[in-house]
Amino acid sequence: MKNIYRPIEATIEDIIIETPTIKTFVLRPKEDFFFNTGQFIELTLPGIGEAPFTPSSDPSLKDKIDVTIMNVGRVTALLHASSKNISLGIRGPYGKGYPLDRFAGKDILIVGGGVGLAPLRSLLFSLFSEMDKYNKVVLRYGARTPQDLAYKDALPEWAKKKKVDVVTTVDVGDATWKGNVGLVTTILKDLPVNLKKAVSVVCGPPIMMKFVTLKLLDLGFRPQDIYLSMEKNMSCGLGKCGHCRIGKYYACKDGPVFTYEQLKDIHDIWD
Amino acid sequence: MYNIYYIESKSLNTLYHQLKKKYKVFSPVIKESDTKKIDYNYQNLSEGQSLIYNAYRAVEPLKSFFTYPYEKVTDYFTPEKNITELKDKTIIFGVKSCDISAHKVQDFVFLEGIEIDTSTSLEYHGERSRTIDSWYRLRRENTIFISSDCTDFKEVCHCLSWDILPYPTEGFDLNLSPLNDGYLVEVGSKKGEELIGAHKEYFIPAKDVQIFARKHKRESFIEHLKRHVLPQNLVSKDSVQRLVKEGYNLDTWKQFMLPCVECGGCNLICDTCHCFLLADLKEDNINKKVRLWDSCQYANFTRVAGGANPLKTRTQRLRNRFMKKFDFFVDNLDMPACCGCGRCIEVCPGKIDIREVLKDLAKKLNLKQ
Numbered sequence: 001m002k003n004i005y006r007p008i009e010a011t012i013e014d015i016i017i018e019t020p021t022i023k024t025f026v027l028r029p030k031e032d033f034f035f036n037t038g039q040f041i042e043l044t045l046p047g048i049g050e051a052p053f054t055p056s057s058d059p060s061l062k063d064k065i066d067v068t069i070m071n072v073g074r075v076t077a078l079l080h081a082s083s084k085n086i087s088l089g090i091r092g093p094y095g096k097g098y099p100l101d102r103f104a105g106k107d108i109l110i111v112g113g114g115v116g117l118a119p120l121r122s123l124l125f126s127l128f129s130e131m132d133k134y135n136k137v138v139l140r141y142g143a144r145t146p147q148d149l150a151y152k153d154a155l156p157e158w159a160k161k162k163k164v165d166v167v168t169t170v171d172v173g174d175a176t177w178k179g180n181v182g183l184v185t186t187i188l189k190d191l192p193v194n195l196k197k198a199v200s201v202v203c204g205p206p207i208m209m210k211f212v213t214l215k216l217l218d219l220g221f222r223p224q225d226i227y228l229s230m231e232k233n234m235s236c237g238l239g240k241c242g243h244c245r246i247g248k249y250y251a252c253k254d255g256p257v258f259t260y261e262q263l264k265d266i267h268d269i270w271d
Numbered sequence: 272m273y274n275i276y277y278i279e280s281k282s283l284n285t286l287y288h289q290l291k292k293k294y295k296v297f298s299p300v301i302k303e304s305d306t307k308k309i310d311y312n313y314q315n316l317s318e319g320q321s322l323i324y325n326a327y328r329a330v331e332p333l334k335s336f337f338t339y340p341y342e343k344v345t346d347y348f349t350p351e352k353n354i355t356e357l358k359d360k361t362i363i364f365g366v367k368s369c370d371i372s373a374h375k376v377q378d379f380v381f382l383e384g385i386e387i388d389t390s391t392s393l394e395y396h397g398e399r400s401r402t403i404d405s406w407y408r409l410r411r412e413n414t415i416f417i418s419s420d421c422t423d424f425k426e427v428c429h430c431l432s433w434d435i436l437p438y439p440t441e442g443f444d445l446n447l448s449p450l451n452d453g454y455l456v457e458v459g460s461k462k463g464e465e466l467i468g469a470h471k472e473y474f475i476p477a478k479d480v481q482i483f484a485r486k487h488k489r490e491s492f493i494e495h496l497k498r499h500v501l502p503q504n505l506v507s508k509d510s511v512q513r514l515v516k517e518g519y520n521l522d523t524w525k526q527f528m529l530p531c532v533e534c535g536g537c538n539l540i541c542d543t544c545h546c547f548l549l550a551d552l553k554e555d556n557i558n559k560k561v562r563l564w565d566s567c568q569y570a571n572f573t574r575v576a577g578g579a580n581p582l583k584t585r586t587q588r589l590r591n592r593f594m595k596k597f598d599f600f601v602d603n604l605d606m607p608a609c610c611g612c613g614r615c616i617e618v619c620p621g622k623i624d625i626r627e628v629l630k631d632l633a634k635k636l637n638l639k640q
Contacts, residue, residue, distance in 0.1 A: 002354075002405060003344070003345050003351075003354055003405055004402060004403070004404060004405065005344040005345045005549065005560050005562070006345040006346075006347055006351070006560075007345075007347050007560075009347070009348050044347070044551060044558075044560075045551070046347070046348065046551070046553070046558045047551055047552055047553030047558045047559075048551055049550070049551050050549065050551055050560075051576060072576045072577040073575075073576025073577060074576070075576070076576055087348060089347050089348070089558075206579065231575070232573065232575065232581070233572075233573050233574065233575045235548070235549050236547070236549055238402045238404075239380075239402065240380050240381060240402070240404065240545065240547070241546055241547050241548070241549060241565070242545060242546030242547070242565070242567070242595070243546065243565075243572060243573060244573075245591075245595065245599060247598070247599070248598070248599055248602035248603060253402075267519055268581060271579075271580075271581040271583075
């Protein structure tokens, strides 16, 4: 019988410094490993601990997985201190990813905050690979400061693509920043989307997701067209350990992607 | 349709000793106790000690045979081993109706995973992988429940308020009901049938008059238990989800939280509580994942990296325990995750009583209406 708790081995092939607090780890699993965009994995630092992350790479790349990680806790701090060629453990993939079939023929508004752009980058890669299926991709991305913007080099490249519209903002600018200044909600005005045929996908810190959701509702998005990435304390990933309950759901099994329709009547979802 | 047999007490004891040669047999023992009522523990007794009939449930939850307070669940970066090491075949005597009812929750979590209401959830691509816990499954498959009717109750017992009877009607392999100088043995599963088949010499098909006598005994015990439970005016199975939902913002949670010392005892001893912590460690240069029973009353239960914690306060955590039992499981399994065994009441150093918390919600909500 299969042991559902056993991680497979993956080596760190490369480490890309994205910002002072964010690094992308390029992992090469030693066994076959596939995921759908938006699903998450449990990443084990051997003998130390485990934490959930949604891969940031194109799911169609079969032999490597990027995981973009912010240094915020015990495991992530040690991951940031790790070097190339060491082994990590991977379990998963877990949960439900983005339902791409529901996005077909639509305008897709993607709103990211900070390191929340990581899962969205994987989604963007998936969308870009079949752009004829979708009407338009509109990306709105905010970070705290210019140096906190993730994937700085990729953002202008994405903006050049056909049917793709990218706007970024920072909460606080600096001497060299010439772009937008303000919270991400300030760049959700005059969106080039047809609300009758649009969906929105939001990923970022809870406080950002809360205010973006309120803004989107205000703009006229229906609750069932707002897709949120609920990152709770997903530990086992299997709907068993009980740590990531949201109302009648587990974030690990029933999410991590939920529609606001599913969550709107549940207490304290943004805590 | 399974049968009912009769076995003499003496024969049952002989059978018990025979079974011990082939199985690991756990049965109730009387625990030294300073309370008025005696307590029972499960023990794997040594040779020569006879089988004791427990009048009510043991102190330990039944789950402790299937997940352990602390256990290694896997090593990793090592050659993969299949989980097929045959566990000892185990027989547990003295399981009660409440234990069996609660065990549905454990089975649901570790064997079936969570099935949610599909009308509001997303339709997903990707295969829905089976998420069965092999450790649990192996132990479950290798265990035989020989349950028995309750013939007495503790003050904390309140199974009837959840529509659970003091004798099991399903989920057992064999069930014993004391009758005169022996027991009626009801067969509840194929496993139970096979066990009887292998020891035919001890069993006599029950006569109608014996089955009638069991019915009479059971009914009169229910009446006896009703006289204890009904006057308490406890919350019912049908209303409990509404109470916890509508009472979400009442001060009940804060009021009952005050004596909580965050020991987690209520969760750890609960036969429906299943939460666990997965942790990593390295021993003798081998990486391991261990699983520990966890409690939602602990401060860090839902804390995430960076410090955010949806259940920061004891008030929120006490409420979480009730929402999980009476909202989540009613939605997901169509039953409240409480069997009325009262273990959490007995264990609580703060004397927090699950019955009283629910009654307080009911009282306050009725006042508001």
